Amino acid sequence: MLKQLKPALLMTLVLCVLTGIIYPGVVTGLARVFFPRQADGSLVSVNGRVVGSALIGQPFTRPEYFHPRPSAAGAGYDATASSGTNKGPTDALLADTVLTRRVDSTVTVERGVKGKIPSDMVTASASGLDPDISPANAQLQVARVAKARGADSAAVRALVDAHTKGRQFGFFGEARVNVLLLNIAADSGFPMSMITVPAKR
Numbered sequence: 130m131l132k133q134l135k136p137a138l139l140m141t142l143v144l145c146v147l148t149g150i151i152y153p154g155v156v157t158g159l160a161r162v163f164f165p166r167q168a169d170g171s172l173v174s175v176n177g178r179v180v181g182s183a184l185i186g187q188p189f190t191r192p193e194y195f196h197p198r199p200s201a202a203g204a205g206y207d208a209t210a211s212s213g214t215n216k217g218p219t220d221a222l223l224a225d226t227v228l229t230r231r232v233d234s235t236v237t238v239e240r241g242v243k244g245k246i247p248s249d250m251v252t253a254s255a256s257g258l259d260p261d262i263s264p265a266n267a268q269l270q271v272a273r274v275a276k277a278r279g280a281d282s283a284a285v286r287a288l289v290d291a292h293t294k295g296r297q298f299g300f301f302g303e304a305r306v307n308v309l310l311l312n313i314a315a316d317s318g319f320p321m322s323m324i325t326v327p328a329k330r
Contacts, residue, residue, distance in 0.1 A: 193277035202257025261305035
């Protein structure tokens with residue numbers, strides 16, 4: 130019995146050291162050397178203050194900001210409760226939720242958009258923390274953001290274009306716009322403090 134127990138315990142200890150200490154230590158060290166920003170969570174700072182991560186979505190509801198896609202993570206964008214709805218395309222409740230979001234959408238209400246709208250405007254991501262929206266989603270919000278900031282729509286649209294990233298390596302995924310980075314750029318390019326009279330559009 131002892132002859133069998135001793136090597137088993139020794140192997141367990143060796144594997145714990147290898148997989149629990151050495152391997153994570155090497156990977157973390159290499160990541161900090163070659164990808165320091167990503168290793169620290171891709172944190173985004175404004176004027177020396179961390180305002181979020183480029184990898185985790187957060188709620189923006191004011192009209193002068195671009196809004197992210199809906200979230201099903203906890204009360205919304207809760208990183209400790211990352212999840213989707215786990216509902217399939219034939220689920221009646223999901224259909225009702227999407228329809229409600231479609232009707233209540235600021236784009237639909239304010240601009241009277243009819244017909245198709247980007248799916249990411251009315252559906253949550255699998256994680257509930259998606260930091261990106263589609264370029265089509267962002268472009269539909271340009272008029273609202275420009276009006277709220279008293280800015281020229283063409284300039285705001287150009288800002289969206291400048292923050293649109295193509296497919297990863299040219300073929301993975303879809304084109305996307307990071308909402309946090311776009312809103313920071315909007316604050317920088319079209320600060321609310323400069324607005325004296327709302328633009329009429």
